[in-house]
Amino acid sequence: MHDDLSNQDPKAEDLRDVGSAELIAGSSLGRDAWRRLLKNRLAVFGMVVVITVTLASLAGPSVIERLTGQAYDVIPKDARMIKSFPPFRSPDGGFSWSHPMGTDTVGRDILARVLSGGQISLMVALIATLVSLLIGVSYGATAGYLGGRIDDLMMRIVDVLYSLPYVIIVIVLLALLPAKTPTGQLAQLFFALGAVSWLTMARIVRGQVMSLKNQEFILAARATGVSTPKIIFRHLVPNALGPVIVYATLTVPTVMLSEAFLSFLGLGVRPPRVSWGSLAAEGAQSLAIYPWQLIFPGLTMALMLFSLNFLGDGLRDALDPQMRKE
Amino acid sequence: MLRFIIRRVVIIIPMLFIIVSLTWALIRLAPGNFYTADKKLAPAIEQNLREKYGLNQPWYIQYRKVLWNMARFDFGNSLKYEGQSVNRILFRALPVSATLGLCAYLLALLVGITTGTLAALKQNSWIDYASMALAMIGISIPNFVLGPLLVLIFALNLFWLPPALWNGFPSKSLVLPALTLSAIYIAYIARLTRSGMLEVMRSDYIRTARAKGLSERAVVMRHALRGGLLPVVSFSGPALAFLITGTVVVERVFALPGLGNYFINACFNRDEPLIIGIVAFIAVSVLAFNLLVDISYGFIDPRIRY
Numbered sequence: 065m066h067d068d069l070s071n072q073d074p075k076a077e078d079l080r081d082v083g084s085a086e087l088i089a090g091s092s093l094g095r096d097a098w099r100r101l102l103k104n105r106l107a108v109f110g111m112v113v114v115i116t117v118t119l120a121s122l123a124g125p126s127v128i129e130r131l132t133g134q135a136y137d138v139i140p141k142d143a144r145m146i147k148s149f150p151p152f153r154s155p156d157g158g159f160s161w162s163h164p165m166g167t168d169t170v171g172r173d174i175l176a177r178v179l180s181g182g183q184i185s186l187m188v189a190l191i192a193t194l195v196s197l198l199i200g201v202s203y204g205a206t207a208g209y210l211g212g213r214i215d216d217l218m219m220r221i222v223d224v225l226y227s228l229p230y231v232i233i234v235i236v237l238l239a240l241l242p243a244k245t246p247t248g249q250l251a252q253l254f255f256a257l258g259a260v261s262w263l264t265m266a267r268i269v270r271g272q273v274m275s276l277k278n279q280e281f282i283l284a285a286r287a288t289g290v291s292t293p294k295i296i297f298r299h300l301v302p303n304a305l306g307p308v309i310v311y312a313t314l315t316v317p318t319v320m321l322s323e324a325f326l327s328f329l330g331l332g333v334r335p336p337r338v339s340w341g342s343l344a345a346e347g348a349q350s351l352a353i354y355p356w357q358l359i360f361p362g363l364t365m366a367l368m369l370f371s372l373n374f375l376g377d378g379l380r381d382a383l384d385p386q387m388r389k390e
Numbered sequence: 391m392l393r394f395i396i397r398r399v400v401i402i403i404p405m406l407f408i409i410v411s412l413t414w415a416l417i418r419l420a421p422g423n424f425y426t427a428d429k430k431l432a433p434a435i436e437q438n439l440r441e442k443y444g445l446n447q448p449w450y451i452q453y454r455k456v457l458w459n460m461a462r463f464d465f466g467n468s469l470k471y472e473g474q475s476v477n478r479i480l481f482r483a484l485p486v487s488a489t490l491g492l493c494a495y496l497l498a499l500l501v502g503i504t505t506g507t508l509a510a511l512k513q514n515s516w517i518d519y520a521s522m523a524l525a526m527i528g529i530s531i532p533n534f535v536l537g538p539l540l541v542l543i544f545a546l547n548l549f550w551l552p553p554a555l556w557n558g559f560p561s562k563s564l565v566l567p568a569l570t571l572s573a574i575y576i577a578y579i580a581r582l583t584r585s586g587m588l589e590v591m592r593s594d595y596i597r598t599a600r601a602k603g604l605s606e607r608a609v610v611m612r613h614a615l616r617g618g619l620l621p622v623v624s625f626s627g628p629a630l631a632f633l634i635t636g637t638v639v640v641e642r643v644f645a646l647p648g649l650g651n652y653f654i655n656a657c658f659n660r661d662e663p664l665i666i667g668i669v670a671f672i673a674v675s676v677l678a679f680n681l682l683v684d685i686s687y688g689f690i691d692p693r694i695r696y
Contacts, residue, residue: 224401224405231634231635232634232653232669232672232673233409233412233413233416233669235638235653235654235657236413236416236417236657236665236669237416239654239657239658240416240417240420240657240660241416241419241420317530321532324532324534325532325534325635325639328532328534328639329638329639329642329654341532341534344532344534344535344538345534347538348534348537348538348643351538351541351542351546352542352546355542358535358538358539358542359539362531362532362535362538362539363535365532365535366527366530366531366532366535367530369529369530369531369532370526370527370530373526373529373530374526
């Protein structure tokens with residue numbers, strides 16, 4: 065674990081200083097990790113793709129609307145345009161730049177739809193991850209710090225929840241209690257996905273806190289009369305953040321996949337809103353005739369997941385050099 | 391060991407109780423019911439049907455009936471598929487999902503363990519890099535994208551395999567669904583095997599085995615694999631839960647008459663007995679399977695004691 069740096073006796077520290085020029089130059093943990101991350105080519109590739117796709121999703125739909133007047137939910141008025149064009153084709157069959165990914169069955173631009181879908185997919189993934197972070201970190205830190213019987217009980221509950229087929233319960237929940245509005249449905253998704261993905265986070269944080277709580281700075285905090293919640297959230301949690309960040313980056317693609325899975329089944333994002341999952345579901349229906357309706361959203365999503373996974377792996381290696389599997 | 395098993399078996403009962411109660415409560419709390427979702431019936435007919443299925447009794451009597459049904463593992467008749475018992479639907483759909491899941495899992499074990507071991511033994515060679523990059527692609531392509539893409543290539547363009555059909559085992563119709571379902575497990579298992587093997591190959595008992603003068607083949611096959619596969623075994627528990635999620639999608643993509651497809655339809659139809667039956671059945675299998683996985687640790691790794 066990287067917090068061993070602060071843990072060692074002064075002698076060992078001196079010896080290491082002599083051994084390594086970088087440490088004499090005073091390299092912080094963050095800068096070290098950043099340097100290691102940049103050396104990992106796949107992680108850098110992942111980072112570039114994640115940033116590009118995110119920016120494109122954020123800015124793309126409005127740029128496309130300004131340039132061509134197309135939006136993800138605009139059905140063209142001209143009756144000749146209401147059909148699915150292959151990529152780079154104009155209505156007369158010639159080459160055209162207007163729809164680089166083609167259009168869907170009612171003539172909506174797929175590029176605009178993929179980018180708007182990206183907004184929703186990314187937002188769901190991020191917020192649900194934050195929800196899971198919030199629950200997991202508070203739960204794990206509390207259990208780890210309090211210890212004893214309370215810890216036993218809290219972790220027992222996590223064990224029990226672990227073995228539940230919660231996807232099944234989420235499906236029942238979303239199918240039976242559909243929200244009144246598309247926005248309400250999104251909120252329900254954040255909550256449902258976040259609520260089922262905090263378990264591993266809680267375990268990781270608990271482990272970290274257990275190893276931190278007997279160190280001098282916690283003792284000092286306790287001796288000066290800091291309250292328990294304050295010790296947990298102001299002193300313990302910030303020091304346990306490294307593994308938490310790594311796990312959170314790896315949670316993002318998992319949650320994104322779950323959202324797409326639910327949307328694919330028709331339980332997630334509802335029209336007129338779109339996400340990568342619901343676009344893939346639409347595309348899969350007319351696969352034989354209009355394959356591009358599936359291929360573009362599907363591959364964009366796969367590329368994003370691929371990059372997020374590599375970025376997460378790279379971050380883990382960079383922040384946790386000793387956990388690294390050479 | 392026996393005490394451990396008994397304790398784990400006993401805890402299954404309250405968990406099952408919680409899951410079934412939660413599902414039942416959700417069905418009850420949700421606005422509307424089976425009769426508002428489907429075509430409108432004449433009030434008198436609806437009244438009679440409700441009476442027949444016991445839906446107009448007070449909630450605690452219905453809840454008691456659900457629990458009693460659960461205890462006997464007999465969930466009554468489906469509302470949607472009239473005159474068919476939930477058990478009959480379960481036993482008709484189960485072989486489809488089980489065949490699909492088992493084929494996919496065996497395929498994943500075979501391909502995953504082989505690739506992972508090779509990658510670990512030839513660490514940092516092109517085999518290692520290529521197989522790990524492939525594994526990452528496998529993890530990143532969602533099965534509902536992979537499935538239709540495979541259909542597009544192998545069924546609609548090359549005409550090698552049927553796009554959607556169920557002929558049981560063994561048949562050509564099983565190839566695409568099993569492949570779609572197994573892709574992500576092949577990837578996971580290959581990664582787990584690789585990291586497990588890398589760790590084990592450095593451990594003391596492997597050095598001892600080599601020092602005894604065993605051939606490299608014997609060291610890998612008899613000694614290293616046993617320890618290196620532990621992460622794969624512990625993945626088998628969650629894998630079943632994932633497989634169930636996966637079959638839901640794959641059965642819908644390939645229109646197979648399996649549990650997952652029935653489950654989603656039952657949820658949309660608000661077919662209460664069928665939902666509870668399928669949820670209970672899946673919960674029992676997941677819980678039982680987790681227990682089996684935990685027990686099997688002891689046989690694989692002699693260092694583990696309960």
